[in-house]
Amino acid sequence: MKVGVLGTGVVGRTLADRLVELSNEVRMGSRSADGEAVTQWASAAGERGSAGTFADAADYGEVVINATAGMRSLDAIGTVDPWSVDGKVLIDVANPLDFSTGALKLSVCNTDSLCEQIQRALPGARVVKSLNTMNCEVMVHPEIVPGDHVAFVCGNDEGAKQTVADLLGTFGWPAERVVDLGGIEAARGAEMILPLWLSIMMKKGGGRFNFALLGG
Amino acid sequence: MKVGVLGTGVVGRTLADRLVELSNEVRMGSRSADGEAVTQWASAAGERGSAGTFADAADYGEVVINATAGMRSLDAIGTVDPWSVDGKVLIDVANPLDFSTGALKLSVCNTDSLCEQIQRALPGARVVKSLNTMNCEVMVHPEIVPGDHVAFVCGNDEGAKQTVADLLGTFGWPAERVVDLGGIEAARGAEMILPLWLSIMMKKGGGRFNFALLGG
Numbered sequence: 001m002k003v004g005v006l007g008t009g010v011v012g013r014t015l016a017d018r019l020v021e022l023s024n025e026v027r028m029g030s031r032s033a034d035g036e037a038v039t040q041w042a043s044a045a046g047e048r049g050s051a052g053t054f055a056d057a058a059d060y061g062e063v064v065i066n067a068t069a070g071m072r073s074l075d076a077i078g079t080v081d082p083w084s085v086d087g088k089v090l091i092d093v094a095n096p097l098d099f100s101t102g103a104l105k106l107s108v109c110n111t112d113s114l115c116e117q118i119q120r121a122l123p124g125a126r127v128v129k130s131l132n133t134m135n136c137e138v139m140v141h142p143e144i145v146p147g148d149h150v151a152f153v154c155g156n157d158e159g160a161k162q163t164v165a166d167l168l169g170t171f172g173w174p175a176e177r178v179v180d181l182g183g184i185e186a187a188r189g190a191e192m193i194l195p196l197w198l199s200i201m202m203k204k205g206g207g208r209f210n211f212a213l214l215g216g
Numbered sequence: 217m218k219v220g221v222l223g224t225g226v227v228g229r230t231l232a233d234r235l236v237e238l239s240n241e242v243r244m245g246s247r248s249a250d251g252e253a254v255t256q257w258a259s260a261a262g263e264r265g266s267a268g269t270f271a272d273a274a275d276y277g278e279v280v281i282n283a284t285a286g287m288r289s290l291d292a293i294g295t296v297d298p299w300s301v302d303g304k305v306l307i308d309v310a311n312p313l314d315f316s317t318g319a320l321k322l323s324v325c326n327t328d329s330l331c332e333q334i335q336r337a338l339p340g341a342r343v344v345k346s347l348n349t350m351n352c353e354v355m356v357h358p359e360i361v362p363g364d365h366v367a368f369v370c371g372n373d374e375g376a377k378q379t380v381a382d383l384l385g386t387f388g389w390p391a392e393r394v395v396d397l398g399g400i401e402a403a404r405g406a407e408m409i410l411p412l413w414l415s416i417m418m419k420k421g422g423g424r425f426n427f428a429l430l431g432g
Binding site: 103105106109110111138144145146147148149152154179180181182185186188189190192193194195196197198199200202203204206207208209210211212213214215216 | 319321322325326327354360361362363364365368370395396397398401402404405406408409410411412413414415416417418419420422423424425426427428429430431432
C-alpha cells in the first residue's frame with residue numbers, strides 16, 4: 001500500500017520505517033521536499049521510501065498519516081490540496097501539546113479537538129484518530145509492552161476505522177485490542193488523556209507503557 | 217476514624233456506606249442538615265452514621281471527602297469554614313462534568329482543575345485527588361473488576377497521599393495499585409480522562425471497568 005506520512009520527527013520516522021519494513025511504499029512529507037530530515041530518511045529507507053512536501057505525501061498516499069507536531073499540524077494540513085485526499089483515510093496520531101508557556105497545556109480541548117480541526121480543514125478525507133495515546137515505539141511494536149493494552153480509534157466513517165484497525169493489525173495489534181470509541185468527537189477524550197499520560201511517563205521515566213481496559 | 221462525606225448522590229452514599237461498613241464513623245453533609253437524602257441515609261446507616269450540613273460534615277471528619285457533583289463542588293466547599301479543615305486530608309473524588317449545554321464538557325480543565333480550585337478555597341487542607349477516574353462501585357469494591365487496574369492519587373502533601381492510600385487499602389486496593397501522579401497539578405490529567413472514560417462507558421453500556429497500566 002502507498003502511505004503518505006506527514007512529519008519528519010521521531011513519530012513520523014518511526015511509523016514510516018515500520019511501514020517500509022512491512023513492504024508498504026512510503027512518501028514522507030515535510031515543509032520542503034529537500035529538507036535535511038526528509039531526504040535523509042528517504043535515502044536510508046531504500047527503494048520503497050521517497051521524500052516530498054506535505055502536499056506531495058498526502059497526494060501520494062492511499063492512506064495518509066498526520067504525524068506532525070500537534071502545534072504545527074494545521075499549518076501542514078493547510079498546505080494539502082483537499083481534493084488530493086478526497087475519500088482517503090487520514091490517520092491523525094498527533095497531540096496538540098503546547099509547551100510554549102513552560103507549563104504543559106493542550107492548544108485545543110474540551111469542546112473541540114485537533115482531529116476535528118483537521119477533519120474540518122479536509123472535509124472529504126475520512127479522518128480517524130488513533131495511536132496518539134502511546135509512545136511511538138509502542139505504536140508500531142505493541143509487543144514491547146506485555147499484556148492486553150489497547151489502541152483507540154474514533155471517527156465518523158466505519159470503513160475508515162476498519163482500514164485503520166487492519167493497518168494496526170500489520171503492526172501487531174490484535175483486532176480485539178483496537179477499541180472503537182465512536183464518532184470523531186471522541187477524539188477530544190483521546191487527546192485529553194495526554195496530561196495523564198505525561199504524568200505517568202515522568203513517574204516511570206520512560207514511555208514504554210500503555211493503558212489496558214479491564215472489566216465491563 | 218471519623219469521616220465527613222460531602223454529597224448525598226450515589227457517589228457520596230456509596231462511599232459513606234462502605235466507610236460505615238468498615239467501622240468508620242461517618243457524617244454525611246448536604247446543603248441543609250434536614251434534607252431528605254441526608255437524613256434518610258443517616259437513619260439507614262445506624263449508630264455510626266449522622267447527618268449535617270456540608271460545614272458540619274467537614275468539621276466532624278478527621279478525613280473529609282468531596283463527593284458532590286463537580287458543578288456544585290465550589291458552592292459546597294464555599295460553605296465550609298476553612299479553619300475547620302486546617303491540616304486535614306480532603307479527598308476530592310468529584311469531576312467537573314458540565315452537561316448544561318447538552319454536549320459533554322468539563323467546566324474547568326487544561327490550565328486548572330476542580331481539585332486545585334478546592335485547594336485554593338481551603339488552603340490549609342491537604343487536598344488529594346483520587347478515585348475520580350472510575351465508577352463508584354469500583355471505588356469501594358475494586359475486586360468487582362478482575363485484574364491489576366489502578367487508582368491514582370495526586371496532591372502536594374506526601375503524608376496526605378499516604379493516608380489516602382491507606383484508606384483505599386481498607387476498600388481493597390493493594391498499595392502497588394495506588395499510583396502517585398505527583399503534585400496537585402496532575403489533577404488536571406486525572407480529571408481530563410473523563411471524556412475518554414465516558415466514551416468507553418457508553419460503548420460498554422456500563423461503568424464496571426477500569427484502566428490498568430502495563431509496561432514501563
